[in-house]
Amino acid sequence: MQSLKRYWKTYILGGALLLVLFIMAETGFQVRAFAQERYADLQNFSKVLNLIQQYYVEEVNTKKLVYGAIKGMLRELDPHTNFMPPEMFKDFETETSGEFGGLGIEISIQNGILTIISPIEDAPAWEAGIKAGDKVVAIDGTTTKGMSLAEASVMMRGKKGSKIVLRVVRDNEDKPRDITVVRGSVKIKSVKYTDLGDGFAYVRITSFIENTSKDLQKVVETHIKNNKNMSGLLIDMRRNPGGLLDQAIKVSDMFLKQGTIVSTIGRNKNEKEVATASKKGQYTNFPIVILVNEYTASASEIVSGALQDNKRALIVGQRTFGKGSVQSVIKLGDGSGLKLTVARYYTPNGVSIQAEGIHPDIEIEDVDPDAFSKAIVKSVTTREGDIAGHLKGDREKAAEKLDVKEGAEEGALAWWKDVGSKKDEKLSPRDKLFKADYQAYQAFSYLKAWDTLKALTR
Incomplete structure (x- = not known):
């Protein structure tokens, strides 16, 4: 009897070992096949680059060719995935600090057309009359057809005081118009406040930069100190193109006792990252109304969705832009950078913001x-x-x-x-x-x- 048990134990262990070896062999084969396929593709690229370097009719700049190849590769992905050469990446890093040089606009590619999502208030483009929704068809006479966001950004930057001409097509206008903008320093004041009387406050959040949550807290504290209370808060996030995710989370956390703020899900659906309220919200006992429109995007949609789904705020206005994708920024060895879409945002109720936006509880049409x-x-x-x-x-x-x-x-x-x-x-x-x-x-x-x-x- 004992020998029979040993026999079956040996048989089962042997079978399990064979199964493991089979799986490992199968997995190893798949990995090798994938590696060989990738190697073949890279070999083709390397051969083409080598042929250009040796036989092209003129001398070539290899780095320029490689950068061009990377840009071409990224054009197959979404418009928010971009490669930034060293100078452009340096400019990008300064943008989130609140002060930089340029026009002061947020742009996107919509249906293949370079479109203004929002001009930053009080910035050069705003002063020149650029409006949200303007479609830029030419920059200094160069067509924007087929131009990436990164390329458009490079063309729009320049020395402070220099001029740039944007040819824009505006809704309800028959002909395009040329608008001259003088480049200048863009200092973002992301929180603007108006006392509405009787304890009510109006706060406009223009974007989410590194000091937005602190500035908002100062404004709320000052209002409560001056009025002895907060009867209600009207937060205006129309034409807010977004910004830093951590600031959107901190702003949401200020007004929540508990609950989910936002979740992100990447390619692997089982790997879900969830940001929750810290239960340290200081301002949870007064009403909030959030005003949004079709140019409310990204981080501002996260705040709107978090406070709406947690029953903390009433959302009014118009359906938001629907930019619900997550970008990671990777600094590369030569000082260049890659802005790569890695996940989608989801509201606390599990609704994807991407291309859908936040639907207001009450719609309010705009009136001229x-x-x-x-x-x-x-x-x-x-x-x-x-x-x-x-x-x-x-x-x-x-x-x-x-x-x-x-x-x-x-x-x-x-x-x-x-x-x-x-x-x-x-x-x-x-x-x-x-x-x-x-x-x-x-x-x-x-x-x-x-x-x-x-x-x-x-």
Whole structure:
């Protein structure tokens, strides 16, 4: 009996060993096959490079050829994967510190066309009249067709004080226009604040750079100190092209007690990285409304998604841009750099931001103040109820009993009558903001009505 057990034990162990050896042999074969295939491809590249070096009609710059080959390879991938030669990579590193030279714009490739995602406020491009959504068809007379983001970036950079001409196509315009921009130093102020009165605050976050979370905390602390409390916070992230992921996480963490902020999933679906709230959120007890639009992208979408899914904020405005991919930046040996897409962002509810964006809880269409003002002035007519001392109607009497203003309008008409028709010299900073910005006015009305709207965030 003992010998029989030993026999079966030996048989099982032998079979397991053969299985392991078979798997190792199969895996080894696959690895060798992959290596041989890659070697053959690299051998072809090496042969072509060698032939060019030996027989091309003129002397060639080998490094230039290699850089060109790398750029060509990356064109087969998404537009956010870029190779940056040493000088360009050096410029890239300075951009996230908050001060750099150039035009001050965020660009992307949309449907093969170089497109302005957002001009940075107060930067040269902003001052020259470049707008989000402008399609750049030529730079200094050179067509942008087939141009990569990295190549466009190189052409747009130059000495401070030098000029560049961008030919742009703008929606609802028949002909392209040439806009001259004077290059200059771009110092980003990523957090801008306006006191809205009655304890309410407006904060515009223009981008996420290395000091954004600290600057936002200072603004909130100052407001609470001056007003003794925070009745509500309106965060404006329209035209915010994004920036540093760690800053988006820190900003989200400030307003959350707990929960997931964002998760990233790369090629291996089992390797999931999750950023969660630290449970140290200082500002968790006042209402927040976040205003977004179609040019709200990347890091700003992460903050919007985190606070929306965790039922911490009401998102209003328009569906966001949908830039939900993660790039890693790798510095290479010669000082050049590779910006490589390695993963996708997912909101706490597991929804991919990529190409989908963040859907607002309440949509608010934009209104051109000048166009609306001209249209409303033409349509204004005096009615019986507008005449002083008029005989009151039944509805007007009922409204007085309920302490409701008769004729209280909603939407754009209410905005125009409240602040849109007033003279600038008579306006407070709050009203100056709202006169030029219907969406912000509407977003603030939702913030003030937070208790009524709580159900929308559940």
